[in-house]
């Protein structure tokens with residue numbers, strides 16, 4: 172399997188070659204040359220498999236340059252009930268991603284039982300083990316630099332903690348994260364994890380990461396890498412649970428289902444699209460946004476208009492507060508039939524901050540054929556949905572999952588089972604739960620005293636040089 176760029180100007184690469192990198196050299200995103208195909212007979216064979224077996228079945232098609240025995244060992248070490256055992260006390264952790272039935276035809280896919288209580292653990296834990304393997308083989312090391320407003324940073328740190336040849340430098344803003352999120356990251360005592368608290372907001376953190384990454388000499392000298400949502404390894408790992416959920420919710424491979432996906436950077440929904448392209452019988456992928464509705468606007472109108480940071484709202488589903496959807500270019504590449512010149516033209520406009528409209532060229536009409544539909548949600552909708560689900564089913568959901576459920580119920584077709592992806596646990600967003608329900612969310616026993624643990628972080632001004640100095644001081648530890 173070779174990977175090509177959505178802009179068509181970079182040499183084809185193997186899975187291992189793109190694993191540690193970010194964007195392709197031409198500025199595009201990597202995609203497999205063509206999607207591996209699962210036939211009905213394959214699906215029948217896969218139906219009874221457990222999570223690890225399914226993960227190997229799917230990932231061995233994408234990572235075919237990693238020896239099968241090695242890939243299998245990495246998968247077996249990653250997807251265990253111990254790693255994914257932090258969810259509700261009545262969940263069946265042996266399933267790794269249990270499917271919870273709310274009523275006939277309506278399900279929650281539990282993706283947030285990993286160590287940071289959000290779905291990003293599903294892919295990031297695998298990435299941590301893949302990185303350690305790939306670096307050892309190549310005799311290299313890497314310094315991962317990132318900025319976080321919550322979920323990504325903690326998922327990366329819990330995946331990379333204690334890993335050989337990997338250091339993490341994670342910038343987070345002094346204000347803006349919940350106490351739980353801060354404690355989750357700052358309580359890590361591993362020597363290879365560096366929490367850098369920036370006197371500023373999330374945008375300041377992101378600007379510093381960009382500035383450091385644009386210094387090519389520094390980047391090369393200190394072997395700077397990233398684990399952001401465009402990483403193909405992350406997308407491919409997320410494909411697996413669509414298969415797992417499909418088999419759990421259906422009895423026959425003739426049935427089609429709908430997935431609703433709380434969306435920000437379109438990584439999760441993109442994985443659903445890939446699963447569908449591989450032959451999984453998905454009728455609808457329902458893209459749910461919050462007030463930051465750049466994706467909803469596209470799927471409703473054909474216009475993709477990235478927002479400015481001033482237009483981007485801070486909401487009660489903060490992990491979906493995005494101004495543009497960084498994985499969206501992958502879908503557009505497929506929509507154009509891999510017309511790389513067209514994708515380049517569209518994203519040259521986007522990179523300038525302009526928008527594009529796919530209606531005139533007739534491309535928008537083709538979106539229907541991919542099963543993608545959308546909707547958006549507001550703070551009041553989230554609160555109402557959390558209350559409804561609690562009252563009706565006795566199940567507590569977080570604000571992001573509430574966005575997904577609300578839009579999913581609006582957009583579903585009659586007679587088609589709806590599987591709503593749970594992207595975080597309510598314990599992570601206590602204030603919102605208190606507002607909606609007037610009570611505290613359940614918290615895993617092992618995290619009961621999280622906020623009281625000693626914390627380890629350095630506070631710096633929003634100053635690129637200060638951050639570079641800190642990296643340089645530890646880059647060879």
Ligand SMILES: *Cc1c(COP(=O)(O)O)cnc(C)c1O
Nearest residue numbers: 322434435436437438439490594
């Ligand atoms: C990251 C995240 C999302 C958005 O996922 P994308 O892949 O960026 O679309 C939704 N909910 C939660 C809780 C997240 O952490």
